[in-house]
Amino acid sequence: MTQRIAFQGEPGAYSHEACRNARPDMEALACATFEETIDAVKSGAAALAMLPVENSTYGRVADIHRLLPNSGLRIIDEAFVRVHINLLAVPGAKISDVKEAYSHLVLLPQCAGFLGEHDIRGRVSPDNARAAREVAEQGDIHTAALASELAADIYGLDVLARHVEDHDNNTTRFLIMAPEAQLQRRAGEFGMITSFVFQVRNIPAALYKAMGGFATNGVNMTKLESYMVDGRFTATQFYAEVEGHPEDRGLELALEELAYFTTNIDILGVYPAAKSRHID
The missing domain is CATH 3.30.70.260 (ACT domain)
Known part of the structure; x- marks a missing residue:
């Protein structure tokens, strides 16, 4: 049976991308909250949890340090995801068609230059992957999402522009959590x-x-x-x-x-x- 790794967010989120990159042999399990992500491992619904702890642009992720000590889980690995932001729209749409682009509040300011250049209004969504899903469901060529290429693949959207972020160093660090610690010394190039x-x-x-x-x-x-x-x-x-x-x-x-x-x-x-x- 394929083991699962839980993450917070909808399919296509950057946490989902972290799961794909770090544990490609595992099935990713989407959870609504960090608490549900932790509970999925504690209940046995998932073997591991992928939790974001800090971002190079916005600092530490709220609530994570409060949750970690009481989670009952232990850190067994770390993973880094370079946050590439892409403009996604329904098939057939062109950049000139797009009037509004939805994404998470923290992603919109990172694309201010691109949005201004193309006269696109940024709109807030609770989750960038959710924005991609809703754009696909609405089918409106005037509405786009700012999200990952993985979200484009999942929801059948076209990538109108890749890597539209204003800065090229935005990275999120994740911790991979398990029910039991792995305290033995493991081979690693960087200690x-x-x-x-x-x-x-x-x-x-x-x-x-x-x-x-x-x-x-x-x-x-x-x-x-x-x-x-x-x-x-x-x-x-x-x-x-x-x-x-x-x-x-x-x-x-x-x-x-x-x-x-x-x-x-x-x-x-x-x-x-x-x-x-x-x-x-």
Whole structure:
């Protein structure tokens, strides 16, 4: 039986594209929300979940860092998708026919130059893949969608213009989640990444002292983000990513020192660093 990988969005979304690229042998399962995506794995409806965590243009994805620690899932891989935006319309339409183009709120500003050049009004849709589906259903040559080429294939639309984004570096990073961690050291050209969350003890300079162990043990911390816990201003949790495996002596010592200044540490995953994170 073909295993499934769950993603949030409609078929043709960039998360769907991430599933196709990273796990081409698996069937992609569309889910309405991030919570449903996680639940699909916990219930056994899917083997893996593909969750976006950050975008090079818009920063971290809302709610994801809140959901990860309580999801019951563990990170086993990361994937990067270059967000190429395309103008999609019903067969037979030309760019000169298009008067309105629908897409997600965060994609429209990225195509402002192209839309202005062709006198096309941008319209907001809850999801770029949904915009493509609705354009196909309406069959109006004056209406288009800004979405992926995968969406064009799925909904039978023509690609009137490819890569219409104003900047050529927009990339989304995804985490591949599974019910069980894969803590063994895996072969990877660019080493391993360890992701974890922690809360510091309520003592002066606790965060500063907790971070000192990574510096003194030569561990490179690539990410440190804070967010409130349960909506309380006095309770802060940190999400961190470091280069290395917990069995590396330097990282082992750094985590031991971190434990002294924290109330809890939860390792969310140990996984190979993707080649894409090293490409400028």
